[in-house]
Amino acid sequence: MLIFLIGMMGSGKTTLGRQLAQHLGYTFIDLDEYIVQQQGQSIAQIFEQQGQDYFRVLERKALEELVEQYEQAVISTGGGAPCFFDNIDFINQYGISIFLDVSINVLSSRLIAQGQEERPLLTGKSETDLISFLAKTLDYRKQFYDRATHVLQASEQCIERMVQLLNL
Numbered sequence: 461m462l463i464f465l466i467g468m469m470g471s472g473k474t475t476l477g478r479q480l481a482q483h484l485g486y487t488f489i490d491l492d493e494y495i496v497q498q499q500g501q502s503i504a505q506i507f508e509q510q511g512q513d514y515f516r517v518l519e520r521k522a523l524e525e526l527v528e529q530y531e532q533a534v535i536s537t538g539g540g541a542p543c544f545f546d547n548i549d550f551i552n553q554y555g556i557s558i559f560l561d562v563s564i565n566v567l568s569s570r571l572i573a574q575g576q577e578e579r580p581l582l583t584g585k586s587e588t589d590l591i592s593f594l595a596k597t598l599d600y601r602k603q604f605y606d607r608a609t610h611v612l613q614a615s616e617q618c619i620e621r622m623v624q625l626l627n628l
């Protein structure tokens with residue numbers, strides 16, 4: 461089975477995905493990390509040098525490659541991945557998708573604590589700007605996230621509890 465984690469930046473896709481994969485004995489793949497390794501550039505460099513549209517094409521190609529390569533894997537996507545092309549349909553065609561539903565306040569405090577250098581969409585934003593950017597982005601992306609096959613309320617839960625709740 462392929463398990464795709466989807467949701468906003470800071471919702472815990474990378475963190476939970478790694479632990480879920482370990483728990484299930486599945487391969488763990490972070491889509492951003494896969495792209496970084498293939499391109500030999502950071503996400504920030506790809507955005508800066510080739511632009512966001514190019515990054516979205518790389519994301520789609522990476523999804524296509526991964527579904528060919530793996531049968532049992534947890535794949536943590538980047539926040540925008542299910543929201544471009546028909547990626548959410550593609551994901552649901554090849555596996556299950558879990559939307560990590562996290563409130564804007566929790567997202568913003570996690571993202572502020574983590575620093576912004578690896579998330580080019582957030583670079584240079586004050587806390588107020590960040591909150592309104594996240595709210596506006598979620599407002600648009602919700603139509604894609606809502607098509608996940610599973611939803612996990614993930615604002616407060618600790619990782620271990622989330623793994624139990626999924627009962628996979």
Ligand SMILES: Nc1ncnc2c1ncn2[C@@H]1O[C@H](COP(=O)(O)OP(=O)(O)O)[C@@H](O)[C@H]1O
Binds near residue numbers: 469476536619
């Ligand atoms: N369930 C959680 N509870 C508390 N902090 C978390 C949780 N999940 C992730 N974090 C923290 O939030 C930040 C963003 O997590 P990350 O896994 O990189 O999110 P994403 O990949 O969805 O952008 C990290 O600093 C991480 O340690």
Ligand SMILES: O=C(O)C1=C[C@@H](OP(=O)(O)O)[C@@H](O)[C@H](O)C1
Binds near residue numbers: 537580
């Ligand atoms: O939401 C987005 O558009 C993005 C999310 C990031 O991944 P995370 O959700 O893991 O931070 C990364 O793919 C890129 O910076 C763009």
Ligand SMILES: [Mg+2]
Binds near residue numbers: 475492536537538
């Ligand atoms: Mg991530």
